[in-house]
Amino acid sequence: MLYICKDKNYKMITENYISNEFCKAINNLYSQNVDIKLVQVQKTKKDFNGDYTINVFPFLKISKKSPEQTATEIGNYLKDSISAVSNFEVIKGFLNISFSNSFWVNKLNNISNIDSENIEHQNILIEYSSPNTNKPLHLGHVRNNLIGHSLSEILKANGNNVTKVNLVNDRGIHICKSMLAWQKWGNGITPEKANKKGDKLVGDFYVLFDKEYKKQVADLISNGKTKEEAEKNAGLIIEAREMLKKWEANDSDIFELWNKMNGWVYRGFEQTYNLLGITFDKTYYESQTYGLGKDAVLKGITTGTLIKKEDNSICADLTTEGLDEKILLRSDGTSVYMTQDIGTAIMRKKEFNADKMIYVVGNEQIYHFHALKLVLKKLGYEWYNSIFHLSYGMVELPEGKMKSREGTVVDADDLIQEMFDTAKTISLELGKLEGLTEKEIEQIIKIVGLGALKYFILKVDPKKNMLFNPVESIDFNGNTGPFIQYTYARIKSVLRKANDLGFAVNKSVGENIEINEIEKSIIKQIVNYNNIVSDAANELNPSIIANYIYMLAKDYNLFYHDYSILKEENEEKRNFKLLLSDITATKIKNCMSLLGIDVPERM
RNA sequence: GGUUCCGUAGCUCAGUUGGAUAGAGCAACAGCCUUCUAAGCUGUGGGUCGAGCGUUCGAAUCGCUCCGGAAUCACCA
Numbered sequence: 001m002l003y004i005c006k007d008k009n010y011k012m013i014t015e016n017y018i019s020n021e022f023c024k025a026i027n028n029l030y031s032q033n034v035d036i037k038l039v040q041v042q043k044t045k046k047d048f049n050g051d052y053t054i055n056v057f058p059f060l061k062i063s064k065k066s067p068e069q070t071a072t073e074i075g076n077y078l079k080d081s082i083s084a085v086s087n088f089e090v091i092k093g094f095l096n097i098s099f100s101n102s103f104w105v106n107k108l109n110n111i112s113n114i115d116s117e118n119i120e121h122q123n124i125l126i127e128y129s130s131p132n133t134n135k136p137l138h139l140g141h142v143r144n145n146l147i148g149h150s151l152s153e154i155l156k157a158n159g160n161n162v163t164k165v166n167l168v169n170d171r172g173i174h175i176c177k178s179m180l181a182w183q184k185w186g187n188g189i190t191p192e193k194a195n196k197k198g199d200k201l202v203g204d205f206y207v208l209f210d211k212e213y214k215k216q217v218a219d220l221i222s223n224g225k226t227k228e229e230a231e232k233n234a235g236l237i238i239e240a241r242e243m244l245k246k247w248e249a250n251d252s253d254i255f256e257l258w259n260k261m262n263g264w265v266y267r268g269f270e271q272t273y274n275l276l277g278i279t280f281d282k283t284y285y286e287s288q289t290y291g292l293g294k295d296a297v298l299k300g301i302t303t304g305t306l307i308k309k310e311d312n313s314i315c316a317d318l319t320t321e322g323l324d325e326k327i328l329l330r331s332d333g334t335s336v337y338m339t340q341d342i343g344t345a346i347m348r349k350k351e352f353n354a355d356k357m358i359y360v361v362g363n364e365q366i367y368h369f370h371a372l373k374l375v376l377k378k379l380g381y382e383w384y385n386s387i388f389h390l391s392y393g394m395v396e397l398p399e400g401k402m403k404s405r406e407g408t409v410v411d412a413d414d415l416i417q418e419m420f421d422t423a424k425t426i427s428l429e430l431g432k433l434e435g436l437t438e439k440e441i442e443q444i445i446k447i448v449g450l451g452a453l454k455y456f457i458l459k460v461d462p463k464k465n466m467l468f469n470p471v472e473s474i475d476f477n478g479n480t481g482p483f484i485q486y487t488y489a490r491i492k493s494v495l496r497k498a499n500d501l502g503f504a505v506n507k508s509v510g511e512n513i514e515i516n517e518i519e520k521s522i523i524k525q526i527v528n529y530n531n532i533v534s535d536a537a538n539e540l541n542p543s544i545i546a547n548y549i550y551m552l553a554k555d556y557n558l559f560y561h562d563y564s565i566l567k568e569e570n571e572e573k574r575n576f577k578l579l580l581s582d583i584t585a586t587k588i589k590n591c592m593s594l595l596g597i598d599v600p601e602r603m
Numbered sequence: 604g605g606u607u608c609c610g611u612a613g614c615u616c617a618g619u620u621g622g623a624u625a626g627a628g629c630a631a632c633a634g635c636c637u638u639c640u641a642a643g644c645u646g647u648g649g650g651u652c653g654a655g656c657g658u659u660c661g662a663a664u665c666g667c668u669c670c671g672g673a674a675u676c677a678c679c680a
Contacts, residue, residue: 037620045623055622057660067660093660094623132680169680286680313678322606323676330678337680366607367675393608394673401673430642448642460616463608465673467615476642478628479616486642494639547617550627561635561644603642 015041025077050096067093102511109508119159128360136199139410150542181209198264292343363391393465419449455481459546487553491585549591
């Protein structure tokens, strides 16, 4: 049997193709079949010669020869069977295969700017943001929003049909607290009168409530009450609970106040969302959804999958799954958070025919979502496993966790404004804004400031806790958003000059040119783009994109520094360099867009 | 106490379907702008990958034990 069939088309040659040829080599040389999955084609490490590396250790049992001899025999086979292979080297059990220059230039010529060929076409619903209307957005929310937005873009880039939803927590005892404080001590103040964003104003009253409440509790304790008694019986909390009852009874005065204050908050949120570029396809309000789920729970009683206790409360027994009993309806028949999430999940599943429902929610709710899935399973919803809790880590300050009520939070608006200010200061110091109009300047500092913030957050693996140090603030040098934006702006500048000189960027260039290591390295990374985008979607991890684009930008800067593009005398080579630059710029722009970050044409 | 997650350079982070000498940035120090944007590039120093044991030809990566940190275990959301 003759396996050797010279490839005529470089396009076919992928890592998978090489694996396949490797299997053929084993078959041919040692008359055995190996599972293609066992063949790991890796990128050759920088310190060694070669483009792809295969470790032959796992196949020594088959070859019954030394690592060196096995690798050499297979190397020889591959050199014959794949015409694009120019050379190979064997070091210990590592087979390092080099491909020809023309192979790599051909790869560059065939880069399509259409994303990903592995189109998924799933209906994916993603919930993120989910703010409370009793306080302004802080850095933790910013992380949530950026992750949610970026994941949506990444999933779309892989061909999925993505619906972005927000679930606003606009009711409950905590909302009543700020309402009550405003009623008592607000003297009719409004955002306009206070000259303050509405969400900030309402947040102030929430903090004020907590302060006054703590005073009352302290008084009660000094009068001999236990801490628990004091916390339950303080006048303010009793008033807040009464207000909640009135709200649930549709009391018109309370409703009016509630609408008014929530309206202030929404206008405030809207501003912050606009600044960050966060949008949703649909917004749910808990005041409208909190009744959902009751029916499903009651049905669970009739089928016997849930337990009704003596006090009439209803719960799910999750002890066999390693969790505790979970209350689903209180003894007075009212529902809890879990009940609502059961209801909304069922509703959304139907409404969007969702194949997957992703919840971007902090890791403090791991238990909650674990329980949610198990309850849905118990209730007989077989799609319970299409729920995925993307639990992201906390943003911590050097002194620990942020706490709204204690005022130790990094406010989103303040932080964004600081980023703008820093971007402006640095740009002016570097003299980057000379000769630009006010409008252009404003646009650049906005793009760069936000770029720094967003990249800073998204380059970290979502599931890990991360630290933000307000004193050191966010950098603009090194592995940062501005560094990548700067690389883009530099390329654009070169391309503008090329255009002035009458050098067009050709879509494909001659393949018989010499390329150096750094140029090859850039091509390899560009070729890898689709894999990265698909990895990021599979892992639901924007940091994969961030790290990838950083590496590409870093390599490009090295190339840019060491080799002149416009002064290249060889026309073929100049065309190549222009194309390489142009495609790099496109990849930077695409990746940054997947992260929700803009790139400036100059900076 | 139970469950889950985390521990990599002084600091912030990459690297984990097991592969070669563990990488970046920041900070420190030393260089590079009559040359396409120096928000850049180059170099130097910096590590018992929390500790130990095990599995393996091979472990930062897998398993067990321990140490340290975080989250959670509500008729809150």
